[in-house]
Amino acid sequence: MTVLTLYICCSLAGAALSLWRPPQMPRYWLLLAIAAVPQLGSLLGIWIPGMFLVSVTAIFIWCLCNRAVAGIPAVAAGVIMNLLVMAFHGGAMPIHAETLAQIGHTFVPGTLLMGSKDVVVQSATLWLLSDWLVLPAGATTYVASPGDIVVMVGVIWWLLFSHPREERNRPMLTFRAAAPADQRARLIPGQSARPALTRLALLAAASPTVAEGLLRDPLDAAAAHPHFVLSLDARDRATLADIRARARTVGEFLADLADVVDGAAA
Amino acid sequence: MKSMKRKLISALAAALVIGTLLLAGTAPYGPPGVRSKSSMVDGQ
Numbered sequence: 545m546t547v548l549t550l551y552i553c554c555s556l557a558g559a560a561l562s563l564w565r566p567p568q569m570p571r572y573w574l575l576l577a578i579a580a581v582p583q584l585g586s587l588l589g590i591w592i593p594g595m596f597l598v599s600v601t602a603i604f605i606w607c608l609c610n611r612a613v614a615g616i617p618a619v620a621a622g623v624i625m626n627l628l629v630m631a632f633h634g635g636a637m638p639i640h641a642e643t644l645a646q647i648g649h650t651f652v653p654g655t656l657l658m659g660s661k662d663v664v665v666q667s668a669t670l671w672l673l674s675d676w677l678v679l680p681a682g683a684t685t686y687v688a689s690p691g692d693i694v695v696m697v698g699v700i701w702w703l704l705f706s707h708p709r710e711e712r713n714r715p716m717l718t719f720r721a722a723a724p725a726d727q728r729a730r731l732i733p734g735q736s737a738r739p740a741l742t743r744l745a746l747l748a749a750a751s752p753t754v755a756e757g758l759l760r761d762p763l764d765a766a767a768a769h770p771h772f773v774l775s776l777d778a779r780d781r782a783t784l785a786d787i788r789a790r791a792r793t794v795g796e797f798l799a800d801l802a803d804v805v806d807g808a809a810a
Numbered sequence: 811m812k813s814m815k816r817k818l819i820s821a822l823a824a825a826l827v828i829g830t831l832l833l834a835g836t837a838p839y840g841p842p843g844v845r846s847k848s849s850m851v852d853g854q
Binding site for chain 1: 837
């Protein structure tokens with residue numbers, strides 16, 4: 545089960561890499577699991593007719609759904625390369641008898657190799673996509689296909705260059721209409737003797753819509769802007785009513801309000 | 811602490827994705843061994 549060991553080692557290396565830099569997680573895991581089950585079966589020597597087609601369909605849809613994730617298009621290309629050549633050999637990956645002879649293994653063509661998805665062949669359709677890249681790895685030797693290499697490149701690409709969605713979409717600047725409670729507590733009303741009216745004046749000066757609303761009907765303005773919390777006492781309300789009665793335009797309303805806030809008017 | 815837990819979960823998920831993806835999409839040859847004679851391929 546050297547191949548399974550290889551998969552586990554790659555998974556652990558990927559996990560270590562994702563601890564340093566969490567990648568963007570692909571969606572639709574179930575499709576990937578469905579695609580993997582028949583392949584696991586073939587590794588364990590269980591061949592069910594039609595399951596290869598299920599595997600191809602599931603992984604194709606999974607790649608299509610996650611094509612926006614960095615590295616997945618490369619993974620898809622590698623998988624397609626592998627599955628294409630496997631489709632010509634009944635769902636098994638062809639490996640030349642000569643390639644096996646190079647690494648000291650002799651098998652009769654037509655032999656299914658234990659612990660891998662390979663079948664020994666004398667000549668293969670699309671041989672360039674079959675297992676022929678001999679990769680020594682310490683005590684053992686692996687034979688990979690170009691598709692395997694492309695998949696690995698895609699996985700590394702995904703680990704290094706994909707970013708979690710929330711990090712990528714984080715705005716550079718956020719606008720908050722209502723200040724948090726602690727921020728409000730730190731606000732200094734200033735030198736005005738009418739702090740609530742001061743805030744009202746600042747709001748009206750900042751937004752012509754608010755100013756116009758206050759001039760026409762303060763209750764409607766308050767209902768339209770519930771996020772601006774201001775509590776006016778009886779004196780403030782009387783002053784506001786007085787200003788509204790005098791002012792004909794928004795400009796006059798703001799000017800009178802400013803006078804009251806500055807203490808120039810009662 | 812919460813951040814570390816989140817990172818560990820992310821790493822575990824990444825390992826699962828990689829493992830499943832390799833299992834589903836790659837077909838390298840590993841150790842020698844004969845399982846059976848194939849009846850569906852003729853080796854040609």
